[in-house]
């Protein structure tokens with residue numbers, strides 16, 4: 001199974017170019033669509049999910065023209081939008097059963113089995129009788145996945161699913177998702193680098209509606225190997241370092257900034273070489289910094 005997006009473009013009526021000639025080839029497995037807020041991720045997700053139109057370009061899913069054959073796509077699609085409403089005074093079990101009825105699963109026994117299996121799969125079986133109003137953010141997201149899986153989708157789209165989840169909940173969510181990727185195309189859109197690092201076999205970085213980089217995370221990271229250096233500096237020195245080096249990230253450790261820079265050669269001056277990480281790739285792409293641009297595209 002493969003989803004092929006070719007030269008997809010979308011400009012909103014206010015002039016915002018949300019997608020500009022986006023081309024991606026997405027095979028079975030987990031695909032991470034990484035980009036900052038406003039990059040165009042939701043626009044792309046909603047277009048693939050047949051919920052909005054593109055201006056130009058094509059989307060093909062194993063021969064199905066996804067922009068035209070919307071009903072065919074919807075039959076094999078599961079979609080977890082960024083925000084979704086739930087009926088707070090219902091239990092997960094009752095609501096999931098209700099959604100299953102709406103999806104046309106009319107055999108009661110079959111429906112009961114399916115609801116039970118999905119509650120187990122999403123780790124909600126123990127709390128199935130609780131009202132959704134008492135669920136944590138992570139539990140709600142896992143319920144969202146359960147409902148998106150009701151029709152056994154071949155293509156599952158999850159839009160920013162881990163935003164606002166604490167680390168433990170995020171991990172539980174990762175565990176549920178990672179079990180799905182084997183026979184399904186799972187597209188995960190996120191601005192959290194860790195989501196992609198933990199889960200995805202393929203990825204793309206997008207910003208301002210454009211694909212900046214795509215491929216396998218390991219190979220993408222290898223492209224920066226030997227070019228990332230780090231140093232702990234004093235806070236007051238930060239601006240100075242920023243004007244003299246290609247600083248790709250800064251974070252505090254015990255109150256002191258640690259900076260990562262990109263450099264083709266060892267910069268000396270107390271910098272030490274480190275293994276490149278996906279964050280280094282991400283920030284260098286988003287900020288348009290490159291030691292040697294040709295080597296990482």
Ligand code: ADP
Pocket residue numbers: 012013014016017018035036037038039040041042043044
């Ligand atoms: P992301 O999901 O990566 O945060 P979006 O696809 O939501 O990005 O948005 C991409 C750009 O399009 C943003 O600049 C956003 O403000 C704009 N945008 C999104 N939806 C609309 C809309 N319905 N009308 C006008 N502009 C929009």
